[in-house]
Amino acid sequence: xxxxxxxxxxxxxxxxxxxxxxxxxxxxxxxxxxxxxxxxxxxxxxxxxxxxxxxxxxxxxxxxxxxxxxxxxxxxxxxxxxxxxxxxxxxxxxxxxxxxxxxxxxx
Amino acid sequence: xxxxxxxxxxxxxxxxxxxxxxxxxxxxxxxxxxxxxxxxxxxxxxxxxxxxxxxxxxxxxxxxxxxxxxxxxxxxxxxxxxxxxxxxxxxxxxxxxxxxxxxxxxxxxxxxxxxxxxxxxxxxxx
Numbered sequence: 206x207x208x209x210x211x212x213x214x215x216x217x218x219x220x221x222x223x224x225x226x227x228x229x230x231x232x233x234x235x236x237x238x239x240x241x242x243x244x245x246x247x248x249x250x251x252x253x254x255x256x257x258x259x260x261x262x263x264x265x266x267x268x269x270x271x272x273x274x275x276x277x278x279x280x281x282x283x284x285x286x287x288x289x290x291x292x293x294x295x296x297x298x299x300x301x302x303x304x305x306x307x308x309x310x311x312x
Numbered sequence: 313x314x315x316x317x318x319x320x321x322x323x324x325x326x327x328x329x330x331x332x333x334x335x336x337x338x339x340x341x342x343x344x345x346x347x348x349x350x351x352x353x354x355x356x357x358x359x360x361x362x363x364x365x366x367x368x369x370x371x372x373x374x375x376x377x378x379x380x381x382x383x384x385x386x387x388x389x390x391x392x393x394x395x396x397x398x399x400x401x402x403x404x405x406x407x408x409x410x411x412x413x414x415x416x417x418x419x420x421x422x423x424x425x426x427x428x429x430x431x432x433x434x435x436x437x438x
Binding site: 206235236237239241243247248249250251254255258260292294296299300301302303304305306 | 347349356357358359362371372373374407409414416418420422423424425426428429430431
């Protein structure tokens with residue numbers, strides 16, 4: 206099974222900051238990597254798929270990069286509505302697996 | 313618009329059974345893979361199972377294999393999860409989601425969970 210490791214598990218940031226979250230796969234997953242945002246009590250929302258393709262409707266301040274085993278999600282100019290938990294997920298092979306999540310909190 | 317509504321959650325004793333349903337609308341259900349994901353209280357997301365549009369391809373997480381069965385009724389645009397031999401550690405919010413894909417400009421085809429229901433809560437406790 207492919208293990209997904211996210212870091213950090215939490216971070217504190219301020220509005221306007223640039224935030225970077227990393228996700229590492231235990232083996233190469235090409236670019237089959239998705240990012241989701243989840244707010245408390247709500248279902249996750251797809252932000253990025255194929256490692257770097259912005260989902261329709263997702264704000265352009267979100268961007269993704271990477272391939273193989275190392276990936277990043279970047280939020281430029283952090284907005285108040287971006288304080289959430291973010292998950293990476295590989296769709297390269299079943300079983301599908303998620304990273305442990307990164308909670309972005311107010312500094 | 314695309315809508316997914318889960319139902320069937322509740323309180324059940326260890327060893328018991330429960331059947332979750334996911335009613336869908338707004339898209340061609342039979343053309344799409346569907347998936348179940350769960351989230352234990354205060355924990356991260358855990359993929360449970362997925363099923364292809366026609367039902368021929370099915371995968372399960374090891375944690376539920378042999379106890380849970382995913383199925384679908386394309387005539388009713390509905391997805392199901394039969395959960396047997398429930399354990400305390402199955403306590404979670406269960407989400408259904410579309411598992412769809414699209415071609416990137418690179419020519420590669422990528423799958424993702426793009427539409428989610430609001431979830432239904434399953435509590436396994438004596």
